[in-house]
Amino acid sequence: MSEWNQGLREEIKSRAGSLTDKVTEIRRDFHRNPERSKREERTSDIVAQHLESLGIEVKRCTGNYGVIGTLRCASDGKTVGLRADMDALKLQEETGLPFASQVDGVMHACGHDAHTAMLMGVAKTLVSVKDKLKGNVRFLFQPSEEAFPGGALGMIEEGAMEDPHVDAVFAWHVMSNLPQGQVGLRTGQIIGGVTAVNIHVKGVGGHFSSPHLAVDPIVIAANVLVALQSVMTRQVDPMESAVLTFGTISGGTRDNVIGQEVIIRGNLGAMNDQLRYQLSEGIEGCARSVAESMGGSAEVKLWHGYPTTENEAGMTEFTHRIMLEELGEESVVEMDRVLGGEDFSYFLQKAPGALLRLGVWDMDKHSEPTHHHHPEFDLDERALPMGVDLLAQVAARYLLVD
Ligand SMILES: [Zn+2]
Ligand SMILES: [Zn+2]
Structure with missing residues (x-):
């Protein structure tokens, strides 16, 4: 019988929801202080301290600022990997936001600040319910997604997907042309x-x-x-x-x-x-x-460059069921395929899983979506608590459901 139940679902939702202000504050701090690929020193320090303060085992990857966290839950079981990329881009921000980049010529214009802040929130959420979970959660805070050869390979070489072996792996990527409140999923080849x-x-x-x-x-x-x-x-x-x-x-x-x-x-x-x-x-x-x-x-x-990113059918279907239950049919859309390159593909070569798209288009504020890698890239922070809740639910359910 499944140990997943309505009570735990509600608990995760309320714990994730209670972190809204904190996660937003963290995201704005990263946004103000962006670091380019292979230079994520401050960001990775903040992440490592956060995980350590939660009692999560932390291993720093030498040289390239990766942070690998392992949360061991109440009893043995499967291991689920969750990944966030942390790097910003060489770009002069022109959003005029009160928390705009304070670093000349560097900007979080792909939403990796949101990925990192959300995964920190997921860590806090899962730690608070770890006695009700089994198995392990592997947190993969990755440097240098934007600059080839990327940070994923180095982390994998340093054991990110082993000890314990990661059985499935998931990640968000925010999407500026998908309305806030929606998520995008797709099976198979998604990013060329x-x-x-x-x-x-x-x-x-x-x-x-x-x-x-x-x-x-x-x-x-x-x-x-x-x-x-x-x-x-x-x-x-x-x-x-x-x-x-x-x-x-x-x-x-x-x-x-x-x-x-x-x-x-x-x-x-x-x-x-x-x-x-x-x-x-x-x-x-x-x-x-x-x-x-x-x-x-x-x-x-x-x-x-990076190999094709390929979402595994079973794991995509698994996340699809959760998203449908949580959001309803109208908010779960089939994501577009792009020929862009994404080094989450290396993690997906080691374990089945899925890259999930989180809608961050604020339609009240922008009549047309802003573009990734653009000086005016903007994201709707109302998506952050949803991202924390859904990714925590995916991880918890994966660990508890046979
Ligand atoms: Zn990007
Ligand atoms: Zn990106």
């Missing part, structure tokens, strides 16, 4: 992976009037760009999604000189990691052979 592509086309310089004595890298680059669009249409299953965009191209020095080289930089995104790796090879081969066929050469550098 990205590969950075850098093509260095080399030719032989010369006088504009004597192209036969030179190898023009600009004409080669033009052919490479066109040929690569064919790679994207001819090597991708039409039922799959992938995108190749070149954001910069540079070469040449003046109008009457054939230059020596052209550098083209872009990003390849795909939902399917295998497809992305295959396309990377296709891009490299195509660029090289086109350049060589025209008497030049092309050096292709590829940087594979």
Whole structure:
């Protein structure tokens, strides 16, 4: 018989609710004092002190400011992992909020301040009911989500998903185009992976009037760009999604000189990691052979970013049932898929779980949603207590329900 019951559900709800002011205050403090990726010194200190004050075992990850907390409940059982990312972005805030960033050129413009504050609230909530829970809760406060190679891998290498082994893992990501009061869920591939592509086309310089004595890298680059669009249409299953965009191209020095080289930089995104790796090879081969066929050469550098984030079906369904019970059908929507990159994917490769979207669009204040990674990014703090309650419910139910 399930040890999950209405009394515990109500208790979690009221404990989470009682933390509203505190969680909001913590979020505003982080917002005022943002720290860029791999520099989350103050934030991780505050998190570690908070967990320690609650009696949670704390392990600091060396070097990259990660905080791993382990709450051992009344009896043995499963272990649930909960993750929050803590880093801010290199961006000048223009919100005009009373608690706007006090650090020049750095801003919490993705909501990671809210993720961290909410997970601190979840920790306090779960500690207060730990005698009624079994198993363990692993808190994963992660640095550097925004900057590749990200903080998740380092934490995993330092044992974040073991001892005790984490059986399932969940995280919130706030969503500025989802109205406050709603949550977004989706099974399967939700955030695609990205590969950075850098093509260095080399030719032989010369006088504009004597192209036969030179190898023009600009004409080669033009052919490479066109040929690569064919790679994207001819090597991708039409039922799959992938995108190749070149954001910069540079070469040449003046109008009457054939230059020596052209550098083209872009990003390849795909939902399917295998497809992305295959396309990377296709891009490299195509660029090289086109350049060589025209008497030049092309050096292709590829940087594979985070793998695709994939929500496991069973765990997504589990959270879906809870959200429906707590919020009702009209507030639980299917989230959009994006080709953006998110290193929670590494945790999901170690344990089944789900990344959940929390709506933070304040429709009373903004007629159009603000954008993530934008100087005017804003979030509705009324979503914070809901985020604390729901994530605590997911964790507690996972531990208690067989
Ligand atoms: Zn972001
Ligand atoms: Zn983010």
